[in-house]
Amino acid sequence: QSVLTQPPSASGTPGQRVTISCSGSSSSIGSNTVGWYQQLPGTAPKLLVYSNNQRPSGVPDRFSGSKSGTSASLAISGLQSEDEADYYCAAWDDSLNGHVVFGGGTKLTVL
Amino acid sequence: QVQLQESGPGLVKPSQTLSLTCTVSGDSITSGGYFWSWIRQNPGKGLEWIGYIYYTGRTFYNPSLKSRISISADTTKNQFSLKLTSVTAADTALYYCARVPLAYKIFDYWGQGTLLTVSS
Numbered sequence: 683q684s685v686l687t688q689p690p691s692a693s694g695t696p697g698q699r700v701t702i703s704c705s706g707s708s709s710s711i712g713s714n715t716v717g718w719y720q721q722l723p724g725t726a727p728k729l730l731v732y733s734n735n736q737r738p739s740g741v742p743d744r745f746s747g748s749k750s751g752t753s754a755s756l757a758i759s760g761l762q763s764e765d766e767a768d769y770y771c772a773a774w775d776d777s778l779n780g781h782v783v784f785g786g787g788t789k790l791t792v793l
Numbered sequence: 794q795v796q797l798q799e800s801g802p803g804l805v806k807p808s809q810t811l812s813l814t815c816t817v818s819g820d821s822i823t824s825g826g827y828f829w830s831w832i833r834q835n836p837g838k839g840l841e842w843i844g845y846i847y848y849t850g851r852t853f854y855n856p857s858l859k860s861r862i863s864i865s866a867d868t869t870k871n872q873f874s875l876k877l878t879s880v881t882a883a884d885t886a887l888y889y890c891a892r893v894p895l896a897y898k899i900f901d902y903w904g905q906g907t908l909l910t911v912s913s
Binding site: 714717719725726738770772773783785 | 830839840841842855856889898900901903904905906
């Protein structure tokens with residue numbers, strides 16, 4: 683059972699906006715920044731968002747992150763077929779002596 | 794460009810010890826400011842953080858695995874390694890190594906992963 687809670691699946695049609703949620707606790711998301719990772723089929727995870735809402739160089743601005751209290755969200759606007767992937771949130775957890783916790787992952791399907 | 798490359802035996806028998814190595818290029822594991830981490834993914838499942846090492850040798854381990862894991866570094870080869878003892882079928886997974894910038898506490902560069910199967 684993951685410490686961060688994500689919906690197992692999400693879907694949308696091309697061009698739509700989709701949001702994926704990530705729920706944690708006061709010691710994880712409530713006290714630390716959140717990162718989001720995209721894992722395309724058969725590949726390693728790729729950093730998509732860091733520090734709640736910052737995008738690494740090369741990540742399209744269609745991807746945006748936000749955080750409020752003990753929850754975070756990843757929004758994907760202008761959905762494209764190549765966005766079909768698994769998405770994971772992660773954060774440090776102060777109650778676990780600074781260890782990392784992941785969400786269980788959300789499989790995004792582009793219909 | 795930072796690159797990480799995992800290497801390992803591919804197949805180990807139950808109860809044996811697993812050893813994996815991550816070779817880093819484009820950065821030095823002694824440069825400071827980064828943890829060097831192991832993460833695994835059971836087939837069809839999510840990501841599980843295993844642990845990380847700082848260049849000083851300080852290590853942090855997932856409590857659920859702590860009794861069986863050891864992470865070490867060979868600074869002369871710019872590598873860090875994972876040892877996992879008493880493996881079972883539950884340890885069958887894709888094992889990734891990754892870099893963790895302490896300022897941001899995220900995994901910014903990942904290796905491609907190495908599949909480890911535990912089977913007799």
